[in-house]
Amino acid sequence: MAPQRRGAPKAPEGSGAAERRRPSSVKSARAPREVWSKWLRAAVLGTCATLAALLLWGSLGGDEVGTEVLAHRGEVLSGRFMEVPCSEDYNSHRRFEGCSPTRCGRGVSDTVITRDEALRIRSIAEKGLALGGSGGGASILDLHSGALSAGKHFVNLYRYFGDKIENIFSEEDFQLYRDVRQKVQLAVARAFGVSASALHLTKPTFFSRINSTAARTAHDEYWHAHVDKATYGSFDYTSLLYLSDYLEDFGGGRFVFMEEGANRTVEPRAGRVSFFTSGSENLHRVEKVRWGTRYAITIAFTCNPDQGIADPAFT
Template sequence: MKTKEQNIRKRKTDSPTKEKSNVTEPATKDPQKKTKSGINFPDLGKATRSTTHRVWTRSVMIISVMTVVYFYTKDTKEIKFAPQKETIPLRMQKVPCSAKYLAEMKEYPKCVPATCGRFVSDSLITKGESQILLNLVKEVIKHGGSSGGASILDLHSGALSQGEKFINVYSLPQTKEAFKKETLITYRMVKSKIKAAIAQRFDIDADSLHLTHPTFFSRITNATAKTMHDEYWHPHVDKETYESFHYTSLLYLNDYKKDFNGGRFLFIDGIDKNKTISAVEPKMGRVSAFTSGSENLHNVEKVTDGTRFAITISFTCNSKFAITDPKLSVD
C-alpha cells in the first residue's frame, strides 16, 4: 500500500508540464513605421521604391537628352561672326585658299589674295547711301516681283523678276522716275568703295578687279518657292555657280530682327562632325566680302517673315568677264 507521501509524489510526477509553444509571437512593430496615430502602412516601402524608380527614370532621360544636345553642338559649332546689334568697323576671318581657287588665281598675279577668307565692315557705306538704294529697289520691284519669294533687279542687264519669269525693267515706262541721277551716282560710288575695300583687305591691285555679272539687288520674302531661282537657301560655292566670280560682296539694305526674321548669311567651315558656322546678321549699311572659292561655302537661311533687301556685287580678275555700269540719264 502506498503511503500518503508516495501518492503526493506520484501526482506531482503525473501533472502535465507546460510545453514550449511552436507558435512564434508576433514581432513588435517597428515604431518608426508608424504614424503619430499609431497606424502601420505595410505598403509604404513599395510606394517609396516606386517614387525612387520614377526619379531614376527621369534622371536617365534628362541625361540622355543632354548628351545628344552636347554631341550635336560639339559637332556643329556656331559663331556669331557679325551680330546685328554690334557696330563693326572691320572684322576679318582668314581661311586657307582652296587648291582649285589658288591654281586659277595664279593666272592673274596681281589679283592673288595675300590670304583667303572673309571680312565684315559697318563703316564703308553710310546709312544715307543705303537708304537711297533701298528706296530704288522698293520703287522698281513693286512693278514686278517673283511669285516665289526671291526677286531680283539687275541694273546692268535690265533683268527684273515678274511672276515666274524675267522682264526688261527699262521697257517699263513707270520705272523711269526711279532712276534719278542722284540714285545712280550713289550706286556707282557704293560699288567703287566696296571694290577698294576688297583690294585693300586682300592685298591685291584694285585695277585688276572688274565688276562682273550677276551684280543685282535682291528682295526675299517667306513666299513658297515656285522655280529654282527662288531656292536661295542651298549651300553653294560662288565660283562653282558663276565661272567669272573671284571676289563676292554683299551690301545689306535693312535689318535682321527688325525688318525680317531668318535670312542670316552663314559661312560653313569644316565637314561632317567638325563643322563651324560663322553667322553674319544683316544690318543696314553692312558690307560682307569674301574670296569666291570653295574655302567660302555658304548659304542664306530661309526668311521666315518680313522682307530682306540686299545687293550682291561681284568681281572678277578676268577682264573678258567685265561688265560696265548702266548708262542712263547720268550720262
C-alpha cells in the first residue's frame, strides 16, 4: 500500500533518562537503517509485482477502463462487501487453519470508527509528521518502529528527539491508537469469518500524508498499481482508515481496485474503513492527489504469529 522507502542513517541516541521514559516499543526497535533495509528488500520484491501489475493495467486499458464507485463519499455504509475469487498468492506461504484467506474480497464500512475518533487520531499523525516530512508528496509516520519521513530519508523519531517526544505524544494518544486498531481488527475478522485472536498486527502499519507536491524520488510515487502480499509477504489482510474527506480536504487520491472491465473506487471520508485480502485478487493503486492533503492509516494483519508486532505503548 505504501510508497517504498530507502533506509535512513542512524540518528543520535537520547539521554539515559529519555530511554527510560521512551515507549516500550522503542526500546526493542532496531536502528532506522536496519528497519528500513528490510523495507528495501521488500521493495525489490514489490517492484517485480508492480511491473507485472502495470503490464496488466496496460492490458486492461489503464485509465480508459470504466470506473464504478464501490463507496461514494456521500454514503454512510454500515457494511458493503464484494467477494472475489482468491488468487494463488497464498499457496507459496505458510497457511494457518481458520485464518489464512479462503474467502477473498473487499469491504467498506463507515460504522466501525466514528468521525470524532478519526479526527482525533488524525491529530496524532499531524503532530508526528510536523516533526519531519518527505520532500516529495508522500510522508510516512510509523509509531511502531519510530520511522518518520525526513526529506529523502527516514529518521527514528524516538531516538532522534529523545525525551522531547513526550511533549508531542501522550499516553491518551497511544491508547486511542490501540482502541482504533482493535476495532478495525474485529471488523476485518467478522468480514472474512475468522477469529480476531488469530489475526496479528504486522509491519508496516503506518500513517500516510499525501499532497500534490511533485515526487522527489521514486519512493514518492505512491500511485503505481501493486499487490500488497507481493510487496510484504506477511500481509494476509489489509485495511485503511481514512482520516480526511475526498473533495473537501483533497482532490484526486481515490483508492482504486483494478480489474478487467471496470475499476472500482473507494472515495475516502473521515472514519471510513476499507479492508481487503492482500493477494493479487485485489490489485490496486491510489490516484494522484491533485490538491489538498490526504491522511490515512494503513493497518495490516497477518495470520503468522511470528510476523506479528506489538502495539506502541508508553511505560
